[in-house]
Amino acid sequence: MTCLEPDGRMAAVLRRNVPGVRVIEEPFETWHPDRAYRVLYSAQAWHWVDLERRTDLAWSALSPGGLLALFWNVFLLPDRDLYAALSEVDGRHFDRDDLVAPGHGQWLDEDRPRDIRPFPEEWPDLDLDDGRFTDLETRRYRRSLTYSTADYVRYLATTSIYRMLEPDKRDAVLAETAATLDVRGGGITLTVDTDLALARRR
Numbered sequence: 001m002t003c004l005e006p007d008g009r010m011a012a013v014l015r016r017n018v019p020g021v022r023v024i025e026e027p028f029e030t031w032h033p034d035r036a037y038r039v040l041y042s043a044q045a046w047h048w049v050d051l052e053r054r055t056d057l058a059w060s061a062l063s064p065g066g067l068l069a070l071f072w073n074v075f076l077l078p079d080r081d082l083y084a085a086l087s088e089v090d091g092r093h094f095d096r097d098d099l100v101a102p103g104h105g106q107w108l109d110e111d112r113p114r115d116i117r118p119f120p121e122e123w124p125d126l127d128l129d130d131g132r133f134t135d136l137e138t139r140r141y142r143r144s145l146t147y148s149t150a151d152y153v154r155y156l157a158t159t160s161i162y163r164m165l166e167p168d169k170r171d172a173v174l175a176e177t178a179a180t181l182d183v184r185g186g187g188i189t190l191t192v193d194t195d196l197a198l199a200r201r202r
Contacts, residue, residue, distance in 0.1 A: 002037075004028050029053060036063035043071040046126075055127050062201040068133065069198055070126070074114070075105025076191040083107040085180050093165075093173035108191050116140055123197050133199040141194040149181045152188050 005011040006027040029050050058068050077083045086104045119136040153174050156162050
């Protein structure tokens with residue numbers, strides 16, 4: 001396995017946690033593959049790759065018949081009252097309406113399930129329909145994920161939306177989030193949909 005990680009600190013974590021893999025400290029955009037790969041995958045990161053070049057780069061890195069696999073996680077909160085309470089907390093600390101409940105995902109409305117749409121509708125920005133890729137497919141895997149209050153707050157503190165806040169503001173919203181969870185029994189259970197886009201190089 002060859003892993004690309006442009007940040008030296010994250011590369012060190014990867015080497016420590018997954019010994020034996022080949023880690024290259026370089027972004028995908030400047031990497032020159034030393035061979036054609038049978039599988040290229042990106043988990044929760046493809047949207048950061050240069051939109052104008054990523055399809056060309058993926059095609060060039062794959063052997064004929066090679067598989068491109070792109071993952072994203074969608075976090076859903078099935079407890080509507082808790083979702084509303086956490087949204088109120090975030091609404092007091094974030095300036096933009098579209099950042100309300102940023103770490104807590106969407107409310108999971110069991111009466112309106114998330115249907116998998118046809119590939120062009122599910123993935124309109126992937127640009128994989130130019131004839132160089134075939135067998136376009138979407139898959140979805142659902143699981144539950146439970147955090148204690150402390151673990152959930154630690155998780156939120158690692159996400160970009162919270163990390164971009166000034167330290168005092170971040171501390172305040174995380175403390176209020178923790179208090180909101182604790183007053184409701186502590187912890188949080190999320191439903192996580194892992195959405196997978198698959199395409200095969202011709």
